[in-house]
Amino acid sequence: MDPWTPMGLIFSSLKKKKQRIYKPWTYSIIIKIFGRKLSHIYLKQRLAAMLKVSEKIILIDLGHNYYIVKFLKEENLHKTLQRGPWFTNSFFLSVKRWHINFVASEAKETKSALWIRLSELSTEFYDHLVLSKIGQKLVKLVKTDVSTSEAL
Known part of the structure; x- marks a missing residue:
């Protein structure tokens, strides 16, 4: 597609907008708790104690026992993915990289470490x-x- 045609300009603009909105989530992980629902405050405290990352944890409840943990530093993403397995109160935490268009109600856990x-x-x-x-x-x-x- 020619970048100077109206459609090319629209496509280029959309691509830049998508990159801008995806970028803050680049170093984020999606976790799912197997077992029971934990309070947001308690889970955030437990994650901070377990993960021992070099920044404040940003935790967002996505529903259906899924959460996003947003990191600003790539090193904390890799540290979290490479260590584990992760458990809290004997409940297993599935951990995977964030990906675009994640919808908790439609998510399927097909693989687990x-x-x-x-x-x-x-x-x-x-x-x-x-x-x-x-x-x-x-x-x-x-x-x-x-x-x-x-x-x-």
């Missing part, structure tokens, strides 16, 4: 290759937890 504990695993199996093979047999392995990684 799981933490699998291998009780009484012999220490000789605390080997990166062995643990990776075990993890890949169970599910798609994302990472090995910190305490296990330190033993390797």
Whole structure:
């Protein structure tokens, strides 16, 4: 489309408007609480204590047990996505990156990260290759937890 035609100018203007309204949410995450509804104030306090990010947490209730946590710094987004799993009061928090046009009432949780504990695993199996093979047999392995990684 020619950018100098009326339609091209309209399209260009719409694209810039969309970029402007999406930009503040770039480093945000969507969380869903599985279990029961928690008060907004309590959840915000728990998230601040758990996530330990370098900025004030902005929490927005989207309904249907979904929330947006808005970060202003990219480092806090990555820190939150890479650590976990996240639980509060024994309730699991599903965490994913924010995406455009998210509607809580229409959202479907099709994938979730799981933490699998291998009780009484012999220490000789605390080997990166062995643990990776075990993890890949169970599910798609994302990472090995910190305490296990330190033993390797």
